[in-house]
Amino acid sequence: xxxxLCLACGALALLAGCTQGALAICDITQSDCQQDIYYADLxxxxxxxxPFAGMPPIRxxxxxxxxxxxxxxxxxDAQHAVPQPWWDEALLLLGLxxxxxxxxxxxxxxxxxxxxxxxxxxxxxxxxxHPAPSGDPTTVAxxxxxxxxxxxxxxxxxxxxxxxxxxxxSQSTDQDFAQKALIEGDAALYQRLFEYNVxxxxxxxxxxxxxxxxxxxxxxxxxxxxxxxxxxFASLGPPFFAVQWLVYPLGGVWLADQWDKGGNTAVRHxxxxxxxxxxxxxLGPGVAAPASKTIGCEPQPMAPAEFRNNGKAYGIDSFGAxxxxxxxxxxxxxxxxxxxxxLLWRYDLIFVYYNQSTQKTAVAWRIELxxxxxxxxxxxxTTPSGPRVVQDGTTLMITASDDPAFLATWNPxxxxxxx
Amino acid sequence: MAVTHQSETNSSLTVAxxxxxxxxxxxxxxxxxxxxxxxxxxxxxxxxxxxxxxxWVKGWYRDEHGPLQWYAGVGVTAPLAxxxxxxxxxxxxxxxxxxxxxWGLWDDWRWTPDRMAVPILGALSYTLSPRVIATAEAxxxxxxxxRNGESGxxxxxxxxxxxxxxxxxxxxxxxxxxxVLLPSASVDRMQTAAGLRVEWTPxxxxxxxxxxxxxxxxxxxFGRGTQTWGIHLGKELDL
Numbered sequence: 001x002x003x004x005l006c007l008a009c010g011a012l013a014l015l016a017g018c019t020q021g022a023l024a025i026c027d028i029t030q031s032d033c034q035q036d037i038y039y040a041d042l043x044x045x046x047x048x049x050x051p052f053a054g055m056p057p058i059r060x061x062x063x064x065x066x067x068x069x070x071x072x073x074x075x076x077d078a079q080h081a082v083p084q085p086w087w088d089e090a091l092l093l094l095g096l097x098x099x100x101x102x103x104x105x106x107x108x109x110x111x112x113x114x115x116x117x118x119x120x121x122x123x124x125x126x127x128x129x130h131p132a133p134s135g136d137p138t139t140v141a142x143x144x145x146x147x148x149x150x151x152x153x154x155x156x157x158x159x160x161x162x163x164x165x166x167x168x169x170s171q172s173t174d175q176d177f178a179q180k181a182l183i184e185g186d187a188a189l190y191q192r193l194f195e196y197n198v199x200x201x202x203x204x205x206x207x208x209x210x211x212x213x214x215x216x217x218x219x220x221x222x223x224x225x226x227x228x229x230x231x232x233f234a235s236l237g238p239p240f241f242a243v244q245w246l247v248y249p250l251g252g253v254w255l256a257d258q259w260d261k262g263g264n265t266a267v268r269h270x271x272x273x274x275x276x277x278x279x280x281x282x283l284g285p286g287v288a289a290p291a292s293k294t295i296g297c298e299p300q301p302m303a304p305a306e307f308r309n310n311g312k313a314y315g316i317d318s319f320g321a322x323x324x325x326x327x328x329x330x331x332x333x334x335x336x337x338x339x340x341x342x343l344l345w346r347y348d349l350i351f352v353y354y355n356q357s358t359q360k361t362a363v364a365w366r367i368e369l370x371x372x373x374x375x376x377x378x379x380x381x382t383t384p385s386g387p388r389v390v391q392d393g394t395t396l397m398i399t400a401s402d403d404p405a406f407l408a409t410w411n412p413x414x415x416x417x418x419x
Numbered sequence: 420m421a422v423t424h425q426s427e428t429n430s431s432l433t434v435a436x437x438x439x440x441x442x443x444x445x446x447x448x449x450x451x452x453x454x455x456x457x458x459x460x461x462x463x464x465x466x467x468x469x470x471x472x473x474x475w476v477k478g479w480y481r482d483e484h485g486p487l488q489w490y491a492g493v494g495v496t497a498p499l500a501x502x503x504x505x506x507x508x509x510x511x512x513x514x515x516x517x518x519x520x521x522w523g524l525w526d527d528w529r530w531t532p533d534r535m536a537v538p539i540l541g542a543l544s545y546t547l548s549p550r551v552i553a554t555a556e557a558x559x560x561x562x563x564x565x566r567n568g569e570s571g572x573x574x575x576x577x578x579x580x581x582x583x584x585x586x587x588x589x590x591x592x593x594x595x596x597x598x599v600l601l602p603s604a605s606v607d608r609m610q611t612a613a614g615l616r617v618e619w620t621p622x623x624x625x626x627x628x629x630x631x632x633x634x635x636x637x638x639x640x641f642g643r644g645t646q647t648w649g650i651h652l653g654k655e656l657d658l
Contacts, residue, residue, distance in 0.1 A: 035606055039636065039643035046427050047509065048516025049637045049645055051524065052531060052562075052573065054604035163508030263430025265462040268513065272506035 022199045028118065028147045029060045029129050037148055037194070041155050044193050046264040056158040058125045063113050066128050070109045086314045086354035089361035093400035094387055095330040096240035096323070117150035120157040127151065141201040148198060153191035160186065164271065174320025174348075177247065177278040182271065185251020188215070189259060189267070192252070212260045215252035222249050223325070225335035233335065239326035246322060250281040257285035278322035279345055293346040293368040299412030307353035307362055307406075315352035321345035324367060327398075333380050341377050344369040351412070360403035363387075364412040367396040421521035421631070422650045430463040434517040436472075438529070450479040452494075456529045458518040460510075470514050471499045472529045477540065486546040496528050498535040498565045520638045520645070523612030523631050524599045527575055528560055533567040536560040536575070550585040554595075562602070573602035583618070591618040593629070607636045 023040055026033035038055045042048075061069070091097045118127045133143045160166060160183060170176035192211045200206070208214060221231040222245065229235055236242035254275070258266040275281055280289050298313075308314075325342035329335065348367040354360070365387075372394055381389045387400035388407065401407040420437040438456040445451055456472030477494030502511045512532070519530040528536035538560035545553045559576040581595035593616040601608050616629030630650050633639040 036643055038606060039645070042637070042645050043643075046425055046430075046432065046645075047513035048520045050512065050516050051519075051527065051601040051605040051610075051637070052534070052569070054602070055606045160509075163502070163504065163512055164506075165504050259429065261429070262464055263428050265430035265432060265464050265466075268462075268510050269464050269466060271509060274506070 023148075023197055024199055025144050025201070026148065027144060028127050028151045031058075033148070034058050034127075034151065037152050038155050040194055040197055041152055041159065041190060044190050044197070045156075045159065047159075047268075050162070053159075053162055055155070056120070056123055056125050058127060060127045060129050062129055063131070066116070066126075067109060067113045070112060074109065084315070085359065086352045086361045089354075089402060090315065090350075090352045090363040090400075091240055093361065093363055093402060094327060094365065094398070096327060097238045117147040118154045120154040120161075123158070123161065125151070125154050125158060141204070145195075145198060145201065149191055149195050152194040153187045156187040156190045157183075172318035172320070173323065174278050174318045175276060177243070177320055177322055178275050178281065180244075181247040181251030181254070181278070181281050182274045183251070184247040185253075185255040186267065188248045188252040189255045192256075193259075210260065211256040212253065215249050215256045219246075219249035219253050222246055223335060223339055225329060225338075233329050239330035240323070242329075243322050243326045250278075250322075254281055254285050278320040279343070282321050282325065282339070282342060290346065290370065295347060295349045295366055295368060295416075297416035299351050299364045299366075299416070306355045306357060307360075309354070313351040314354040315350075317350050318348055319350055319365070320348065324348065328377070328381070331381050331383070331386060333377050337374075337377050341369075341373050344371055344373070346370055355403070358403065360401065360406065362401035362403065362406060362410065363399065365398040366413060366416075367398070369394045369396060421518075423517055423521035425517070432460065432462045432513075432517065434514065434521060435459045435461075436518040436521055436530075438472075448481055450481065452477040452479060452492075454529070456518070458500075458514045458530065460514045460517070468510055468514055470511060472518070473498055473500050473531065473535065475526075475529060475538075477538075479540075487543060488545075489543040490541065492540040494538050494540065496536045496538075498533060500530060500532040501567060502532045504567070520633065521631070523597055523614070523633050524601065524610045524638065525577055525579070525597055525612070526558075527599065528562055531562060533569045534562050534564050536562040544583075552583040554581045554583065555579065573604070574600075575602065576600040581614075586617070589620050591620065592616075593618055593627075601637075605637065609635070610638055611635050612639075 023036055026036060028034060028037070035055065088097075092099055113128070116128050117130070118125055130143070130147075133140045157166070164183065166183065168179050170179060189211055192214055196206065196209050218231075221227060222233060222236065224232045225234065226232065233242055236245045255267055255270060258270040262269075275289065277289070277292070280287075283289070321342045324345050325338050328338035328341055333341065346368045348365065350363065350365040353362040353364075372391055373396065378389065378391060381387075387398045390397045395413075397413050399407065399410060399412060401410065420435060422433065422435045424434075425432045436456055436458055438454060441453045443451045443453075453474070453476055455474040458470045458472060460468045473496040475494050475496045477492050479490050479492040481488070481490045483489070500515060502508055502515065515530045515532050519527050526538075528534070528538060538558050540556075540558045542556045543554070547553060555578070557576075557578040559574065561572055562575055563572045564570045577597065577599045579595055579597035581593055584592045584594075586592050595614040595616070597612050597614070599610045601610060611634045612631050613634060614629055614631035616627045618625060618627040620626075628650075634641055636642045638645050
């Protein structure tokens with residue numbers, strides 16, 4: 001009988017010692033491949049399995065169907081969107097977006113159709129079936145790998161959806177960036193770890209298997225105005241939209257640092273101590289968040305009544321350090337100076353006013369800094385055609401309007417001195 | 420109590436799931452059982468978490484005919500297990516998932532957050548000889564979503580067969596194979612596991628130690644599963 005016991009124990013020990021090899025390249029439109037990727041995500045996160053959640057529904061659609069859905073969605077959005085011409089004009093006046101027409105949207109949808117392998121929305125994953133690639137051998141070899149990687153990312157969002165509030169309501173654009181950086185950084189981290197578990201096409205290998213190195217390289221490229229024109233800041237689009245891509249590398253760096261230090265356990269705990277400002281993501285991990293400042297006053301009511309909505313500004317927001325960085329990059333401040341200046345951000349408020357009768361906009365953006373910007377940074381900002389930029393101590397005041405006569409007399413912060 | 424430990428790159432996680440059970444005899448053939456599990460976790464950040472499982476009350480009827488003993492019962496769980504959607508959501512869900520995995524998803528309604536269940540149970544044992552007893556257990560339970568964004572009603576079912584083999588005086592070897600039919604949302608509908616226990620049954624109670632290995636997907640050591648196993652320890656005292 002003791003022999004039976006020993007044999008049984010040995011069998012259980014052998015079973016417990018089973019290991020798995022690398023994932024083979026597969027076609028993400030096939031259910032077996034989708035399940036392989038889902039299980040790989042579960043193993044990488046180490047959170048176990050919730051049988052009541054399972055894998056989210058995955059539908060596969062053609063490129064044409066996806067294009068039709070995007071166009072329909074754009075039409076619906078346009079129909080239901082509440083127009084906010086003051087914000088459109090304010091961003092234009094600040095140089096954060098270009099003045100564009102309808103062709104941009106068509107180009108953008110075509111681009112989206114080409115670039116998207118899969119996406120997660122409202123509990124469902126959609127996979128886009130692209131025709132088999134041809135031409136560049138590297139592209140041909142890597143497309144299935146890249147598709148698997150994208151699906152792994154989207155399935156992480158499905159898992160997050162049962163843990164985090166993905167429909168969060170932010171208090172400001174700055175806070176919105178910070179929350180998105182956490183969510184996308186988390187998904188990007190596990191996406192990268194997933195990639196390390198897939199057998200690469202023959203002849204290819206990873207330069208580094210440290211996710212922190214990967215995300216740091218990505219971040220440095222995206223924050224640069226130099227280097228590879230396909231990965232630098234300008235390559236991401238107009239400044240206001242380019243910032244939205246930074247959630248991946250900045251969030252990735254922050255979470256990869258946690259993962260490097262303490263694996264999945266540290267990442268799980270990181271949600272509770274995640275930064276609330278984009279500044280913290282720009283500063284990077286391991287740097288204590290500096291004491292923030294406040295702005296205790298609104299712009300002077302010199303703005304005529306018709307520029308206000310029931311006595312209030314039409315738009316109020318806090319953009320945060322990362323959008324300040326985008327502003328500086330938009331006005332051609334060198335990348336390293338833009339980053340150093342953005343790291344001086346301690347708080348900001350932006351007020352947008354609008355004249356309904358003349359459809360003119362005025363914007364006042366006040367940024368509290370840790371120390372004044374150097375003249376080399378101020379010089380490119382103070383152009384005759386651009387916003388009016390005034391630095392008073394550690395306060396930077398940016399005003400702009402498409403009503404030159406109004407702007408000439410407007411001194412919004414006269415009653416609100418610098419700190 | 421079941422314990423599972425997960426060692427990964429740069430981190431580790433240990434989950435213990437003590438289950439308190441009390442069995443009360445109302446009449447010789449009628450019994451009431453109370454059962455409440457707790458999920459405890461200690462991780463490599465030296466952080467401890469604890470969450471309640473779903474308390475479970477069961478009524479049993481039992482009978483025997485010669486070497487055959489059988490039990491039939493019905494129970495209901497109270498949905499105390501819950502996951503908050505927020506910064507702690509992942510930790511809490513991982514805790515419940517790992518707790519259920521340590522038992523091979525057996526009696527999964529004990530650990531399912533935000534849901535309640537009405538399990539219908541049956542068990543039998545057949546004494547083949549003084550040294551060999553064959554056992555079987557089965558249950559089926561509708562599981563209803565009650566809060567926190569969960570929705571729908573699903574069915575869980577489970578069956579196990581095993582044996583008690585007398586090793587030495589008071590020492591029994593108890594192999595067991597179990598299969599759980601998972602909800603329709605699950606990628607794979609079946610979770611099987613193999614377990615082995617050594618029981619010591621002195622006059623003052625029953626002690627056991629054993630291990631359970633999940634075999635197939637989603638939690639198993641074979642295929643694409645999450646490779647989870649559990650060490651089971653227990654003590655029962657007659658009061």
